[in-house]
Structure formats: C-alpha cells, structure tokens
Amino acid sequence: MTDMTFKPYEAVIGLEVHVELKTRTKIFCDCITEFGGEPNTHVCPVCLGLPGVLPVLNKDVVDYAIKAGLALNCRIAELSKFDRKNYYYPDLPKNFQTSQYDLPICTGGYLDIEGDGIKRRVGITRIHMEEDAGKLSHGGETISTSDYSLVDYNRSGVPLLEIVSAPDLRSPQEARTYLEKLKGILEYIEVSDCKMQEGSLRCDANISVRLQGSNFFGTRTEIKNLNSFRALERALEFEVKRQIRVLEGGGTVVQETRTWDEEEGSTLPLRSKEEAHDYRYFPEPDLVPLVIDREWVEEIKKSLPELPDARKERLIREYGLPVYDASVITGSKALADYFDDCVKFYPEGKTVSNWLMGDLLRLLNAENQDIKDCALRPEMLAEMLHLIDRGTISGKIAKTVFEVMFQTGKKPMEIIKEKGLVQISDRGEIEALVDRVLAENPQSVEDYRSGKEKAIGFLVGQVMKLSQGKANPGMVNDMLKDKLK
Amino acid sequence: MELYEKTIHELHELIEKKEITGVELNKSVYERIAQVEEKIKAYVLTMDWEQVLQKAQAVDDMFARGGKIHPLGGIPMALKDNICTKGVRTTCSSKILENFVPPYDATVSQKLSESHTILVGKTNMDEFAMGSSTENSAFSITRNPWNLECVPGGSSGGAAASVAADEAVFALGSDTGGSIRQPAAFCGVVGLKPTYGLVSRYGLIAYASSLDQIGPITKDVTDCALVLSAIAGHDPKDSTSVNKPVPDYRNFLTGEIKGMKIGIPREYFGEGLDGGVREKVLAAIGDLEKLGAEVEEVSMPHTEYALPAYYLIASAEASSNLARYDGVRYGYRSKDASDIVTMFKKSRSEGFGSEVKRRIMLGTYALSTGYYDAYYLKALKVRTLVKGDFDRAFEKYDLLAAPTSPSVAFRTGEKRDDPLAMYMMDVCTIPINLAGIPAISLPCGFSEGLPVGLQLMGKAFGEGPLLKAAYAYEQSAGFHLAKPTLNGEV
Numbered sequence: 001m002t003d004m005t006f007k008p009y010e011a012v013i014g015l016e017v018h019v020e021l022k023t024r025t026k027i028f029c030d031c032i033t034e035f036g037g038e039p040n041t042h043v044c045p046v047c048l049g050l051p052g053v054l055p056v057l058n059k060d061v062v063d064y065a066i067k068a069g070l071a072l073n074c075r076i077a078e079l080s081k082f083d084r085k086n087y088y089y090p091d092l093p094k095n096f097q098t099s100q101y102d103l104p105i106c107t108g109g110y111l112d113i114e115g116d117g118i119k120r121r122v123g124i125t126r127i128h129m130e131e132d133a134g135k136l137s138h139g140g141e142t143i144s145t146s147d148y149s150l151v152d153y154n155r156s157g158v159p160l161l162e163i164v165s166a167p168d169l170r171s172p173q174e175a176r177t178y179l180e181k182l183k184g185i186l187e188y189i190e191v192s193d194c195k196m197q198e199g200s201l202r203c204d205a206n207i208s209v210r211l212q213g214s215n216f217f218g219t220r221t222e223i224k225n226l227n228s229f230r231a232l233e234r235a236l237e238f239e240v241k242r243q244i245r246v247l248e249g250g251g252t253v254v255q256e257t258r259t260w261d262e263e264e265g266s267t268l269p270l271r272s273k274e275e276a277h278d279y280r281y282f283p284e285p286d287l288v289p290l291v292i293d294r295e296w297v298e299e300i301k302k303s304l305p306e307l308p309d310a311r312k313e314r315l316i317r318e319y320g321l322p323v324y325d326a327s328v329i330t331g332s333k334a335l336a337d338y339f340d341d342c343v344k345f346y347p348e349g350k351t352v353s354n355w356l357m358g359d360l361l362r363l364l365n366a367e368n369q370d371i372k373d374c375a376l377r378p379e380m381l382a383e384m385l386h387l388i389d390r391g392t393i394s395g396k397i398a399k400t401v402f403e404v405m406f407q408t409g410k411k412p413m414e415i416i417k418e419k420g421l422v423q424i425s426d427r428g429e430i431e432a433l434v435d436r437v438l439a440e441n442p443q444s445v446e447d448y449r450s451g452k453e454k455a456i457g458f459l460v461g462q463v464m465k466l467s468q469g470k471a472n473p474g475m476v477n478d479m480l481k482d483k484l485k
Numbered sequence: 486m487e488l489y490e491k492t493i494h495e496l497h498e499l500i501e502k503k504e505i506t507g508v509e510l511n512k513s514v515y516e517r518i519a520q521v522e523e524k525i526k527a528y529v530l531t532m533d534w535e536q537v538l539q540k541a542q543a544v545d546d547m548f549a550r551g552g553k554i555h556p557l558g559g560i561p562m563a564l565k566d567n568i569c570t571k572g573v574r575t576t577c578s579s580k581i582l583e584n585f586v587p588p589y590d591a592t593v594s595q596k597l598s599e600s601h602t603i604l605v606g607k608t609n610m611d612e613f614a615m616g617s618s619t620e621n622s623a624f625s626i627t628r629n630p631w632n633l634e635c636v637p638g639g640s641s642g643g644a645a646a647s648v649a650a651d652e653a654v655f656a657l658g659s660d661t662g663g664s665i666r667q668p669a670a671f672c673g674v675v676g677l678k679p680t681y682g683l684v685s686r687y688g689l690i691a692y693a694s695s696l697d698q699i700g701p702i703t704k705d706v707t708d709c710a711l712v713l714s715a716i717a718g719h720d721p722k723d724s725t726s727v728n729k730p731v732p733d734y735r736n737f738l739t740g741e742i743k744g745m746k747i748g749i750p751r752e753y754f755g756e757g758l759d760g761g762v763r764e765k766v767l768a769a770i771g772d773l774e775k776l777g778a779e780v781e782e783v784s785m786p787h788t789e790y791a792l793p794a795y796y797l798i799a800s801a802e803a804s805s806n807l808a809r810y811d812g813v814r815y816g817y818r819s820k821d822a823s824d825i826v827t828m829f830k831k832s833r834s835e836g837f838g839s840e841v842k843r844r845i846m847l848g849t850y851a852l853s854t855g856y857y858d859a860y861y862l863k864a865l866k867v868r869t870l871v872k873g874d875f876d877r878a879f880e881k882y883d884l885l886a887a888p889t890s891p892s893v894a895f896r897t898g899e900k901r902d903d904p905l906a907m908y909m910m911d912v913c914t915i916p917i918n919l920a921g922i923p924a925i926s927l928p929c930g931f932s933e934g935l936p937v938g939l940q941l942m943g944k945a946f947g948e949g950p951l952l953k954a955a956y957a958y959e960q961s962a963g964f965h966l967a968k969p970t971l972n973g974e975v
Binding site: 045048049050051052053054055056057084086088090093094095096143144149151278280281282285286287288 | 567568569575577582585587588589591686687688689690691693694695721722723724725801802804805808809810811813814815824825829849852853854857861
C-alpha cells in the first residue's frame with residue numbers, strides 16, 4: 001500500500017514503541033506500579049536511586065516480555081543481560097537507565113498488517129526490557145525557562161518494553177495500522193493497558209524518504225512526542241512532505257531528532273546528530289545475566305490466549321461474520337470477549353454481531369465508556385435476543401430495551417414489565433387497531449388498491465404508532481394485506 | 486590489660502562469665518576514643534554516648550534475663566562511612582554526601598544490629614573509597630597509630646586505624662582493589678576481603694559494583710572468623726550475592742596445616758617491592774613451611790596487566806555509579822545555579838574531590854563511543870586472563886601467599902601529588918578483586934618500625950581454608966599481639 005500521494009517518492013518508516021507493563025510491582029523493587037497516586041508515594045530507596053541500593057529483577061517482567069515476544073513471532077534469547085544507558089536528566093534518579101543493549105530478550109519477529117487489501121509483513125527487530133523514568137512538571141513552559149520543576153518518581157522503575165520495528169513501513173497510514181494492531185495484540189496478551197493518553201503506550205518514529213523502487217535508505221530523522229494515533233499519522237505526513245520538499249529543493253535531509261508540535265501541526269528540530277547523547281552503554285554489574293531455559297518459554301507459549309488474527313478467522317469460519325465485522329470485533333480483546341460470551345447464550349453470531357457493531361459501539365462511543373465497565377452484560381443481550389425470537393418483543397421495542405439495559409443494567413424482562421412493552425400478538429386486539437387505521441386513512445387504502453404497494457408501509461407504521469410500537473409487526477402486515485385484498 | 490585492648494572472643498568470654506558487663510566494655514572503648522581520637526582521627530562521626538549506653542544496657546538486660554548472648558553481643562564496633570546506617574549520617578567522606586542520612590540500613594548493618602553489636606562510630610575513608618592513604622577524605626586526615634607521621638593506608642584507613650588504636654574492637658571496611666587489606670597491613674591488624682558474592686553489598690555505597698566487597702578488620706584471625714560468620718550469607722536484595730550455606734568459620738581454626746599446598750606467585754615479588762617487606766613476607770612463608778605446608782613458586786603471567794585493567798573497569802563503573810550525585814534529590818547542591826545543567830555541573834564540581842573527578846573522567850572516557858573497545862572491553866578481556874591465572878594456580882595449590890603491599894606505610898603527603906605512585910600501592914591486591922576470590926592480610930613483622938602484611942589468597946568461597954592457614958601462622962608468629970605506640974610528630 002505505497003501511498004501514491006508522495007509519488008515518485010516513498011516513505012521508509014520504522015517505529016520504536018514503549019509500553020508500560022502492568023505487572024503489580026516495579027521492575028527492580030516492590031513498589032506498586034499503579035497510575036495516578038499522590039506524587040512520590042509509590043517509591044522506595046531502590047526506585048529513588050539512593051546511595052547503596054541494588055536492583056532485583058521482577059520475574060513477572062520477564063514473563064511478560066517473553067509473552068510479547070512469542071505473540072510477535074520473535075526468537076526468545078537463551079542468554080540475555082541488562083546494560084546501563086548513561087545520561088543526565090532530573091527525572092532519572094540514578095542518571096542512568098537500566099535497559100538492554102546488545103543482548104535483548106527478543107529478536108527477529110514480525111507482525112502482519114493489512115490495509116487497502118494489501119498485506120505487509122513488518123519485521124520486529126527487537127524487544128527489550130527497561131525501567132521507566134519519573135515525571136517532571138515544570139513551573140513554566142520547559143525545564144530551561146522555568147523557575148522550578150517538580151519531579152514525581154512514582155513512575156520511576158515501572159517496567160517498559162521497547163518494541164523496535166524494522167524500517168518496513170511505507171506510509172504514515174501504514175504506520176498507524178501497525179501501531180493499532182500492535183496495541184491490539186499487547187492488550188490481547190494482557191501485558192499492558194496501552195493507554196496512550198496516560199503514557200502507557202508511547203511511540204517514536206524514524207523516517208526517511210527515497211525514490212520508489214530504490215533499495216537505498218535516505219537520511220532519516222527521528223520524531224518524538226507522538227502521543228496519539230492521529231499525531232503519529234499527521235506528524236509522519238508532515239515529515240514526509242518536508243523531507244521531499246528539502247530534496248526537491250536540491251537540499252539534503254539533516255540527521256536529527258525532531259519533535260511533533262500538535263498545535264502548529266509541524267515537526268520541529270530538537271537536537272542534531274552532533275548533540276546526540278553518547279549513552280556509554282556497559283553491562284549492568286548489579287544484575288546477573290538472565291538465562292532463559294526452553295521449558296520456561298514453552299510454559300508461557302501454552303498460556304498464550306488466541307491472538308487477534310486467529311480469532312478473526314475463527315469468527316468468520318464459525319459464525320459466518322463478514323470480514324469487516326470480524327476485524328472490528330477482534331480489534332479489541334474486550335469486545336471479542338464480549339462477543340464470545342454472548343454467543344455462549346445465543347449462538348446466532350451474525351445477529352449478535354449486528355447488535356454489537358451497531359447499537360453497542362454507538363452507545364459506548366457516545367458515552368465514552370469502556371466496554372469492561374458496561375452495565376449491559378452479554379447474558380442480558382442474549383436474553384433479549386431470545387425474547388425477540390419468541391415474539392415477546394418486537395425488534396423495534398428491543399432497541400428501547402437495549403438502551404435502557406445499557407443505561408440502567410436492568411434485565412430485559414424487568415424493563416419490559418415495568419414499561420409494559422410486551423408485544424401485542426392477540427388477533428382481536430390487532431384487528432381492532434388495523435380496522436381503525438384503515439378507516440382513518442382512506443387515501444392510502446385507495447393508493448394501495450390502485451397498485452401503489454408502498455402505501456402498506458405507511459399503514460403498518462400507523463398501526464405500530466397507535467399500539468405504541470407493541471403490535472407484532474408481522475401480524476399487522478399480514479392482516480393489512482388480507483383486509484386490502 | 487584494659488578492656489578496650491582485648492579481642493572479641495576474649496571479651497565475649499568475660500561477658501558470658503559475667504566478669505564484665507556490656508556497659509563497662511563500651512565505656513572503656515568510649516573513654517579510649519576520647520583519649521586518642523584527637524591524634525588518630527579515625528572517625529567521621531562517633532555516636533552519642535547516651536545512645537551507646539542505652540544499647541549496651543539493653544544487651545546486659547537481655548543477658549540478665551537469661552537470654553543467650555551472641556558471640557558479638559555487646560561488642561563496640563565501627564563501620565566504614567560508605568556503609569549505610571539508618572538514621573545515622575553516611576558520608577563516604579565526601580562533601581557531596583556530607584549531610585546524607587540514609588532512611589535504611591545496609592544488610593551488614595542490620596545483621597550486626599541483630600547480633601547485638603554496638604555501633605560507636607563511622608570511620609574515615611578516601612572519598613568514595615578511591616585512594617590508598619585516606620588522604621582523599623573531605624573532612625580529615627587519619628593518622629597511622631604506629632607512626633602518626635604516616636598514613637594508615639586506604640581507603641578503609643579510618644576503620645583499620647580505629648581497630649589498631651583500640652578505638653573499636655572491630656570494624657567493617659570495603660575492598661574494591663585492596664581497600665581492606667592494604668590499610669590492615671599498614672596498621673598491623675587483620676583484614677579480609679571475602680569472595681565476591683559472599684557478603685551482601687546492599688547498602689554499601691557503590692564505587693565499582695563488580696569489584697566491591699565488604700569485609701572485617703579485626704585484631705586477630707579468630708575475630709575475623711567470628712565477624713565473617715555474622716555478616717556472610719545470601720541476601721535477596723543483592724542479585725550478585727550467592728545462595729550458599731555459611732559455615733561457622735571458627736571450626737576451621739585448628740592450627741593444623743600439614744600438607745597444605747601454598748603457591749608463591751613470582752610476579753608479586755618483582756621490581757618495586759620494598760626490601761624490608763620482601764624479607765618479612767619470605768620469613769612468614771618460611772614459617773608456614775615449618776608448620777607443615779608445602780611451598781612452591783608459581784608464575785601468574787598476567788599480573789602486570791591487572792593494575793591498568795582495574796583502573797579502567799573500576800573507573801568506568803564509578804563514572805556511572807556516581808552519576809546520581811547531582812544535587813537534585815539529596816546531598817550537596819550548589820547555591821549559585823540558575824538552570825539545571827549549571828546545577829548539575831556546579832554541584833558535582835564543588836561536591837567531589839579531585840581524585841573522584843579524575844576517576845569519573847577516566848571512566849567516562851573509557852566507555853565513550855570509539856574508545857569502548859580499546860579500553861573497557863580490552864580491560865574485561867584482561868580480567869578474564871587474570872582470573873585464568875588464578876584458576877590454573879588453584880588447580881595445584883590450596884592457597885597463594887604474597888605481600889599485601891609493596892611497602893610499609895608511607896608518610897602523609899608523600900604520594901599525594903603523584904596519582905600513579907599511589908595507584909602502585911594496590912599492585913598486590915588488585916588482581917584478587919578482578920578474580921573475585923578471597924584474600925586476607927595479617928601482620929608478619931615490622932620494617933622501619935612499621936607493620937608488614939602477609940597476604941594469603943584462597944579459592945572462591947574458600948574462606949575456611951584461608952582462615953585456617955592464617956590462624957596457624959598467627960598463632961605461631963604472634964605479631965598480632967603487638968600494640969602501637971601512637972607516637973610521632975603530626
């Protein structure tokens with residue numbers, strides 16, 4: 001899916017994604033990882049980097065890293081180690097970050113993406129484990145223009161995975177698709193909450209442009225501060241165009257780090273190659289090398305849940321869902337779980353899918369609600385669908401019931417009883433309504449009899465209205481047709 | 486004989502027999518400090534007497550109630566000031582940590598508290614354990630109790646001097662390239678650097694993480710075994726500490742070394758070795774032979790490369806370990822800085838002494854892009870070769886014997902402006918740290934009126950046999966019984 005808008009150029013993009021792992025405790029100490037505590041309350045001598053403290057690796061972090069590596073088709077190293085990345089910044093308590101340099105835990109994986117009907121296999125060069133830094137709040141705009149800056153070390157030592165893709169992405173849109181899919185997988189295997197707004201998923205992009213079909217790589221820039229999917233796509237689009245403009249103007253792209261300015265809608269230089277840090281990596285002497293035996297890897301492999309692609313295929317195969325519906329539903333693990341829970345109680349997958357794709361997603365969106373917090377539970381939806389099948393309520397009434405369930409969490413029968421929404425299927429009652437409508441609408445009756453078959457729709461509507469939607473629409477339709485013969 | 490002059494095992498016996506109380510003992514040591522500290526300056530700080538008295542009383546009370554008393558119970562001791570003590574200032578003898586009060590105890594501090602020892606003070610050292618004379622302290626210059634005009638060695642000079650001058654019954658030091666053994670040799674006491682991983686480093690303010698190890702400085706080998714038994718063992722807070730059962734090291738003190746094979750590494754007796762030191766060490770080796778050990782010369786061909794490799798590895802690690810002292814969270818912060826980079830620069834420039842800065846720069850350079858392979862990586866390879874020398878030697882020998890230091894204590898100021906001459910003081914101790922093995926220094930006579938140290942080296946986790954040989958020698962030679970005069974012009 002090479003983007004033709006950049007013709008004759010194409011973009012060459014690789015992403016570096018940082019995800020915070022949702023282990024209970026931090027990577028090298030026992031402090032909890034919870035987001036949003038009072039500043040400097042989830043800290044101890046170790047994550048504050050006090051003199052004399054030592055790190056002890058949290059095994060869960062390794063478990064999660066292996067999980068992510070397997071889900072992204074990586075090789076899991078038999079021998080891995082930690083290294084120190086040295087640089088000075090006040091949010092970094094030791095002024096070095098314990099990370100991994102030349103022996104990362106996972107290498108050589110891939111992720112298949114699809115867009116505009118074109119498939120692409122994107123290489124995952126490496127995944128490594130490291131610790132997060134604290135968080136600065138400046139008194140003014142930036143650290144250099146502020147009278148003071150405050151620092152909160154609650155986040156210091158929260159485990160991170162850095163997932164580095166190969167420069168295999170060819171357009172901003174493809175980069176977005178990759179990131180969305182990666183996020184989905186990480187959510188599926190439950191290693192991270194992947195909340196971009198809380199910073200638990202962060203993304204930097206390396207980007208260069210070249211003439212289409214060329215095998216060479218152009219000079220790249222690195223873009224930071226990409227805090228949403230939209231920012232990623234917009235920043236890359238801006239940057240591709242900027243680099244093309246530079247080349248077209250006979251100039252050369254300067255290797256540098258740039259930052260995305262959301263308000264300006266442009267990327268700005270942050271630091272040049274000359275100003276780049278020399279991180280002086282060297283092996284972390286306070287931790288012993290990590291030996292990962294194959295049994296450990298096998299155990300984790302067995303515990304992996306069904307991944308999005310496999311799940312999508314299954315929904316298509318087992319329930320005959322359209323590809324699009326299956327993609328949307330499996331795009332979020334929570335939604336896919338919801339679907340699977342529904343079909344346990346109501347096995348018509350297509351019907352369930354219609355309600356999820358339509359009403360449920362619409363309401364969730366409108367209320368900006370997470371499906372996990374949704375009051376309408378899968379078994380309630382299933383019960384409602386059974387009530388439609390039994391003729392207790394009409395499909396139309398069901399829309400009302402659905403909405404009330406969503407808002408209140410009450411069971412469908414309870415709502416139906418409270419609101420008197422039981423469908424009228426008594427012939428006598430319906431006949432009275434039909435007769436009244438026929439008498440009140442002679443023109444429509446005339447129209448129908450003179451061949452305008454559409455007029456029956458209007459008449460059905462009038463009966464439904466009169467019954468406050470409770471009349472069985474099938475019966476109303478049949479009876480009207482009968483009487484108009 | 487005054488109480489403060491006695492060893493742990495002698496004092497323990499007196500306490501157990503109820504001939505003395507913990508309070509009496511601590512009072513004796515406290516009075517001794519009051520009497521001689523002015524001359525020696527072994528301490529950065531001493532604990533408040535009321536506090537010490539209270540703790541000693543608590544030990545006495547516990548014993549009176551019929552409790553069993555730990556072999557170290559009630560014993561007044563000192564800790565090198567790079568070992569964290571909860572609520573007690575821990576400075577590393579640096580201006581940058583002058584007012585740092587740790588909110589936690591080092592594992593060894595905690596273990597000693599649990600053994601009911603009584604902390605009397607934190608001892609002076611070369612700033613951040615970088616030095617061989619304790620002259621690099623930001624606070625004071627410690628004197629050698631055998632001759633006040635001389636240095637006590639370093640970097641654990643305060644710890645060694647405090648034990649030699651009877652200002653503490655024992656002390657803990659730390660040894661990265663010889664910092665326990667060399668001052669022990671200079672001050673005529675016993676100093677042990679345990680196997681890397683035997684004693685927890687949690688709470689030891691790091692100089693070079695892959696080399697640092699805490700160990701005892703004591704008046705004799707028996708005390709050394711007692712203290713080591715109390716501080717050794719696996720610590721879940723230190724990933725590099727080894728999970729092995731800790732024996733009672735006293736059980737090795739039999740005096741019986743017949744048939745023990747001792748190698749004498751030729752390279753440790755080469756150029757630069759002081760004649761007096763050579764003579765005393767060779768005599769000591771002769772004594773070991775008389776005691777029944779089989780002695781043979783051996784070659785350790787990579788010894789000469791150990792020193793440069795050490796200064797690259799240790800400095801590289803130090804450049805990273807000491808990065809955290811930036812004025813942001815604790816420690817010294819320069820007052821006249823208007824932005825963050827200036828604050829970093831000024832706090833560090835004003836807070837660190839010149840030797841620390843020298844090693845930070847050396848280490849930063851060695852790890853920089855373009856120099857890493859030539860310096861740091863090469864040094865790691867040399868380290869492997871040095872370790873190989875030891876592995877080969879220990880296939881054949883139970884122990885190795887050599888001098889601890891090429892000379893006896895030198896005069897204060899003599900080498901202060903000559904870093905390379907100072908670095909040479911560690912030439913006999915550094916290879917041991919690179920290899921991670923244990924080594925002990927014990928007194929083996931005098932040269933120019935100053936103590937000479939015999940160094941015995943053992944296999945990894947072979948502290949038992951090491952102490953066995955040291956004890957046998959000590960008991961036959963008796964140099965541990967000599968006491969310094971505390972004389973000399975300051």
